[in-house]
Amino acid sequence: MKSSEKRNPTIREVAKLARVGVMTVSRVINDHPSVRTSTRKRVESAIIQLGYKQNEAARLLKGGRARIIGLIVPDLSDVFFASCAHTVQQIARANGYMTLVASSERDAELEMQEAELMASRMISGLLIVTSLEEGSERLWNLQRPDFPIVAFDRPLPGLETDAVLVENRTGAEGAVRHLMEHGHKRIACIGYDANVYTINERIHGYRDQMRSANLKTDITLGLHNMEDIRQWVSSAMAREKRPTAVFALNHRTSSFLLRVLTEKKVKVPEEMAIVGFDDFELASVVNPPLTTVLQSPVDLARRSMALLMDRIRSGKTAMDDAPAKIMLPTRLVIRRSCGPHREEDIASLD
Amino acid sequence: MKSSEKRNPTIREVAKLARVGVMTVSRVINDHPSVRTSTRKRVESAIIQLGYKQNEAARLLKGGRARIIGLIVPDLSDVFFASCAHTVQQIARANGYMTLVASSERDAELEMQEAELMASRMISGLLIVTSLEEGSERLWNLQRPDFPIVAFDRPLPGLETDAVLVENRTGAEGAVRHLMEHGHKRIACIGYDANVYTINERIHGYRDQMRSANLKTDITLGLHNMEDIRQWVSSAMAREKRPTAVFALNHRTSSFLLRVLTEKKVKVPEEMAIVGFDDFELASVVNPPLTTVLQSPVDLARRSMALLMDRIRSGKTAMDDAPAKIMLPTRLVIRRSCGPHREEDIASLD
DNA sequence: TTGAAAGCGCTAACAC
DNA sequence: GTGTTAGCGCTTTCAA
Numbered sequence: 046m047k048s049s050e051k052r053n054p055t056i057r058e059v060a061k062l063a064r065v066g067v068m069t070v071s072r073v074i075n076d077h078p079s080v081r082t083s084t085r086k087r088v089e090s091a092i093i094q095l096g097y098k099q100n101e102a103a104r105l106l107k108g109g110r111a112r113i114i115g116l117i118v119p120d121l122s123d124v125f126f127a128s129c130a131h132t133v134q135q136i137a138r139a140n141g142y143m144t145l146v147a148s149s150e151r152d153a154e155l156e157m158q159e160a161e162l163m164a165s166r167m168i169s170g171l172l173i174v175t176s177l178e179e180g181s182e183r184l185w186n187l188q189r190p191d192f193p194i195v196a197f198d199r200p201l202p203g204l205e206t207d208a209v210l211v212e213n214r215t216g217a218e219g220a221v222r223h224l225m226e227h228g229h230k231r232i233a234c235i236g237y238d239a240n241v242y243t244i245n246e247r248i249h250g251y252r253d254q255m256r257s258a259n260l261k262t263d264i265t266l267g268l269h270n271m272e273d274i275r276q277w278v279s280s281a282m283a284r285e286k287r288p289t290a291v292f293a294l295n296h297r298t299s300s301f302l303l304r305v306l307t308e309k310k311v312k313v314p315e316e317m318a319i320v321g322f323d324d325f326e327l328a329s330v331v332n333p334p335l336t337t338v339l340q341s342p343v344d345l346a347r348r349s350m351a352l353l354m355d356r357i358r359s360g361k362t363a364m365d366d367a368p369a370k371i372m373l374p375t376r377l378v379i380r381r382s383c384g385p386h387r388e389e390d391i392a393s394l395d
Numbered sequence: 396m397k398s399s400e401k402r403n404p405t406i407r408e409v410a411k412l413a414r415v416g417v418m419t420v421s422r423v424i425n426d427h428p429s430v431r432t433s434t435r436k437r438v439e440s441a442i443i444q445l446g447y448k449q450n451e452a453a454r455l456l457k458g459g460r461a462r463i464i465g466l467i468v469p470d471l472s473d474v475f476f477a478s479c480a481h482t483v484q485q486i487a488r489a490n491g492y493m494t495l496v497a498s499s500e501r502d503a504e505l506e507m508q509e510a511e512l513m514a515s516r517m518i519s520g521l522l523i524v525t526s527l528e529e530g531s532e533r534l535w536n537l538q539r540p541d542f543p544i545v546a547f548d549r550p551l552p553g554l555e556t557d558a559v560l561v562e563n564r565t566g567a568e569g570a571v572r573h574l575m576e577h578g579h580k581r582i583a584c585i586g587y588d589a590n591v592y593t594i595n596e597r598i599h600g601y602r603d604q605m606r607s608a609n610l611k612t613d614i615t616l617g618l619h620n621m622e623d624i625r626q627w628v629s630s631a632m633a634r635e636k637r638p639t640a641v642f643a644l645n646h647r648t649s650s651f652l653l654r655v656l657t658e659k660k661v662k663v664p665e666e667m668a669i670v671g672f673d674d675f676e677l678a679s680v681v682n683p684p685l686t687t688v689l690q691s692p693v694d695l696a697r698r699s700m701a702l703l704m705d706r707i708r709s710g711k712t713a714m715d716d717a718p719a720k721i722m723l724p725t726r727l728v729i730r731r732s733c734g735p736h737r738e739e740d741i742a743s744l745d
Numbered sequence: 746t747t748g749a750a751a752g753c754g755c756t757a758a759c760a761c
Numbered sequence: 762g763t764g765t766t767a768g769c770g771c772t773t774t775c776a777a
Contacts, residue, residue, distance in 0.1 A: 055770055066748040071772060079746055101516065103770035105452035106753045113495075121484060127477030131498055134471060138497070143512065145463075146496050147488070148481055162493065165448060304680040327677050330654040405754055416764040421756060429762055453754035456769045 054095040063091035074099060105167055110191070113143045114353065115163035115171040117156060121148040124325065125342050126174065129197075132346035133172060140354055142169065151176045157183050164192060170353045174198045178240060190364055193356035197349040199242040207356065207369045209349045213243050213322075216338040216375030217250025220292055220320040223336070223377055225258055227384045229290035229318060233263045235277060235302070236294025247294050247322055263288060271301045278305050289317065290383070296323035296337070303331055303382070314384035324378055334380035344373055404445040413441035424449060455517055460541070463493045464703065465513035465521040467506060471498040474675065475692050476524065479547075482696035483522060490704055492519065501526045507533050514542060520703045524548045528590060540714055543706035547699040549592040557706065557719045559699045563593050563672075566688040566725030567600025570642055570670040573686070573727055575608055577734045579640035579668060583613045585627060585652070586644025597644050597672055613638060621651045628655050639667065640733075646673035646687070653681055653732070664734035674728055684730035694723055 056074075060067045065088060072080050073088040080088075091097075105111055114137050118126040134144040145163055149156035156176050161183070163171060170193040177184065180203020188194055188204060197209040224232050234251045236244060248264065255262045268274050281288055293299035299321025303313065311317050313333055321328070324339035348371050356362055363369070406424075410417045415438060422430045423438040430438075441447075455461055464487050468476040484494040495513055499506035506526050511533070513521060520543040527534065530553020538544055538554060547559040574582050584601045586594060598614065605612045618624050631638055643649035649671025653663065661667050663683055671678070674689035698721050706712055713719070 057770080067771080068748055068773090069746085072747090075772090081746060084746080098515065100456075100770050102452050102455035103753090104772080106450075106456055106755090106770080107772050108753070109772085120481065122474075122478040122481035124472075124474055124477065127474065127480075128472040130477075130480075130496070131470065131472035134496060134498055135500075138509075143495055143516070144497070145493055146480070146484060147494070148484055150485075159488075166451060166493070300677055300680050304682075307682050327650055327681070330650050331677070331680065332654075332657050332682050407754080417754090418756080418765080419763060422763085425756085431762060434762080450754050453769090454756080456754080456771090457756050458769070459756085
């Protein structure tokens, strides 16, 4: 018995079994209203009996869209984006869609290529965390009335799409304010890549907060690895008016900083307080547990997918309709890296 | 100018422009040998001139396979699998394939559904980290002569597929041996889920190594969160002959354990040594840096993809050919959580 | 409410 | 070497 050789039943076989025309079957499949209930019943049972399944390729060929959504992120191995991808796929599945993913490797050209490839596959919609720093005509050409694009985490430059973003600026302000409330006046801000939307927003937040408190800003970027951070710490600690607190722009920087300070036996938070942007699983495990600005990749993905599925279902993209802009809040997770605090502020360590 | 309305050029238009038949164009596209070079040139320039692109849907309809590979993992938000996914997608792209991903959420039924869905989309091949604990007929039916499946990290129960696995057992043995070399005799082994192939292998390795040294095994599973680990530590430390070292079965367990020991002011490695299975980014950042058994998700993905692409290209699956079994080694990354060591053993901390 | 026929863009099979 | 024809399974007319 070579059941694996059996081809899938076609709409024609269903039609024959139900003794109707193929069109009637097609109508039943796409639940078109004008089919008599009795006919519909007959067709439906024939479908079940034969185990008939729609052939996507044929539908595609006739100009339909594949029940697939695309997801492009800068780096799929990054925990944050991986978490987004996971949620996106879960929701896509729940809606009967599959998920095509791609890493852009933070490269604008690669990102465009992947997006075009996906579009040419007639996917139903695209979710994208862009690495584009400026708009391009190629990007413009992608946006078609029947191809919804939702930007998340970062807006698509020069394109009127739906977007789900995080309150990076407000989050950074809150972090810096927290440090100020602990009496800190010389608060440094460190990180690496500067040309990323989210990081820039955080820097803005830091700057605004410092200025509004009449404090001098102290920003160092380009700290790519632990060695860079070691050097920064050495020189910072040697300064006459050394910083007493650090706002770290991302989770790599904050964890590396903590490690370097431990290495150099600088006590945290007594001699140097830290707030990091981005919470991470081990933030509560390191010593001392890090106070961080939490942004939820799950929420980000959820909201973006909700938007995208809406667009797909309604058939209206941001081109006809007003584009939606959703801003997601951050939350300051207070642990122990910022010094003395009221007990009720302590986050659960589990 | 509404260039976005323009439909893609078809093979017929190319044929007309090149003044040849459609078949010749088709032959050029699929680089069939029997086309005169001069004709080929003409067709090629027509293709470029028109910006012609193959229509996958039409090829699919004719029974071809989509240039897509599928990837199913238990949990896409897990750093290890995310890293695998990233590498898989990179290699797929380099070979002109796109990547369809799905999380099985460690659920056998969901995994089967996703696999069947992917298969029904006529993807070229499937890469899978299975959560299946036993074979099933549905699984059998998936394996067709033209649908290669490669299992990685864990073998597919009851199915003769290619597989790329990690030397979990040997890795665990090495970890335990390392502890023994530091003079430890009472070595505990802790972790959570027990019904996972990889974890079982590690437990086997631990057991074998302990037995061959005539030491008593001391295994505790089901430690799901930090609280469970706290309790385990309390009771373990209270024992008359308390363990002096722990082999942690995965990275969550090892990092949580370290945190609990720090909390309880148990000195690592002086009072308790630790080796964890699975290296992780922050292993060198925690205090003390953890000695771990490193397994490379990148290698795992690379080897699996190499195998899969081979199968796709050759058109021979593990059904006609002998299935390949590749075992990847682990590496013990010696840091500071196992006590005194020779200087040359210290891994770079960066 | 239903059905017949005409393709969607491509390739396999067979002519020339 | 090259061209012609006949579908792949479906949906979109259009007619009944």
